[in-house]
Structure formats: C-alpha cells, structure tokens
Amino acid sequence: MMTERKLATLLRREGYKVTPQRRAILKIVTETHDHLTPAALYERVQKAQPHIGLVTIYRTIQILEQLGLICEMHAERTSRSYLLKRASEHHHHIVCSGCGTVTDVTHCELEKLQEQLAKETGFEIDGHILEFFGYCRQCQRLKAE
Template sequence: MSCGARLANELRQKGYRVTPQRAVILETVAHMHGHHSVQEVFTKAEQSLPGLNVATVYRTLDMLHRAGMVEILSTTANITCFSLRDPEHPHYHLICRNCDAMQEIEPVLFNELADTLKKKHGFSLDHRHLTFSGLCKHCQSDAAKGNLTP
C-alpha cells in the first residue's frame, strides 16, 4: 500500500471523507519535507490535480490539522506553515520573537509535562510538535542592552 493510500485510509478511519482533492493535498504535504506555506502546498498539489482551488487547500489543511495529521507552525511574522505530523520524529521549535530565528530541538522534559496536563486538566498535549516563543541567544543580549530592533 502506497504512502498516499495509507494516509488516505488513516483519514477515513478518523471519520473524514476522502475526496481526490484531500488525497492529493495530504500526499503533497507528506512528500514535502519540512514546513511549507499554503501557496507552496497549493502550487505543488495543483501539478497533480489541475483545477484545484486554493480555497480548498486552505479548508483541507485546516481539516487535517483538526484531524491531528498536520501541524501548523506560526512565526512572529504570522507566516503560517504546515507540515505532516511525524510521530517518528517529534521535534520542537524555539522561535525568537525579535528576529524570527528558528531553532529545532529534540523533546526533553515534555513527557512529565504531558503527564501532568493529562492528570490535572484532562488535556492531551500535542507533544510531538510544539512551538515556543522567546528570545534567542543573540537577541537576548541585545535586549539586555535595550537594543532590540525598533
């Protein structure tokens, strides 16, 4: 069974309809490594399905996120990117709110955090892909000097 078929089945099993458009968008995101904008996903998917509409891509990515199959990454510039949720490679992002620099880190300490949130709040954390905002090493020393980018 191909990668695309497997993902389509997974989506069907979650109770969602699998239309040709959704299958193509899901497969496109899966084959594009890393994080990509809606326009990038649309451009690529349209090669496989001419006539695809960008509104459909917006709707589908949103649906895939709700279904837990796609991650949304937002930077300070509010550039929203998408990537296939990869249970085999959990990773976290540190995004500097000043310069938008992005660091990727392996998960640490999160299992304990996830357990606590589950027990105390009944909340199931998406702890395979998280994003944190803060200041990177460089901008932090600038902040101490009062020299952030005005």
C-alpha cells in the same frame, strides 16, 4: 513513516471522503520535509490537480490539523505554515532559515522548568511552544560561497 495511503485511511476512518484533490494534498504533505503555507501547498498541488481551488487547500489543512496529523509552525509570520506531524509524541522543530527544512526535536526537557516556573509564578502551565531556527548543513555551505 506516514504515507499518503495511511493518511487517507485515517481520514476515511473519521468519516471524511478521500477525493482526488485531498489525495494530491496528502501526497505533497507526506513527501515534503519543509513546512508549507497554504499558498505554497496550492502551487504544488496544482501540478497534479490543475483545477483544484485554494479553498480546498484551506479546508483540508483544517481537517488535518484537527486530527493532529500536521503541525502549525510558529516562527513564520506573514502566513501560516504547516508540516506533516512525523513524531507522535510531544516534540519541537529546528527550521532552516534558508530552505525551510524542518527537523524534529523529540527530547524535550522543559517539563522540569515548567514545574519550577509554575511554582515561582503561580501560573497553571498547560504547555509551551519551542522552535529553533538556523541553517541546515546544505544551506551553511551555500551561505559560505
């Protein structure tokens, strides 16, 4: 499991400083199971670090993304949103439209389809994005009420 401490070590190893602001961000990111926009992350981090600036959030997100430690979601449109990369292999997400909880889908069987499509279309296919959305158990109950 990825913890704040492990992420901090990874950052340090890459030459980044581990500041209290960054530590607070790492804490939130490792503890949450849903995807967060920069603004949402900012709001949560402020509780621990009231004087943090939104810019710091943006900058830290950028670093974490470059190091492949967080994933960007694709289904959201108004703002970007991110979540901790829990699975190290290639994987996809199921996102709850109700609460934003994200579950990983680690068995991806699109490579065959991808090869077939490459033959059919002449494209050299480098990758794909795939995301499922719907309602998690809890939100299904809430909807039913």
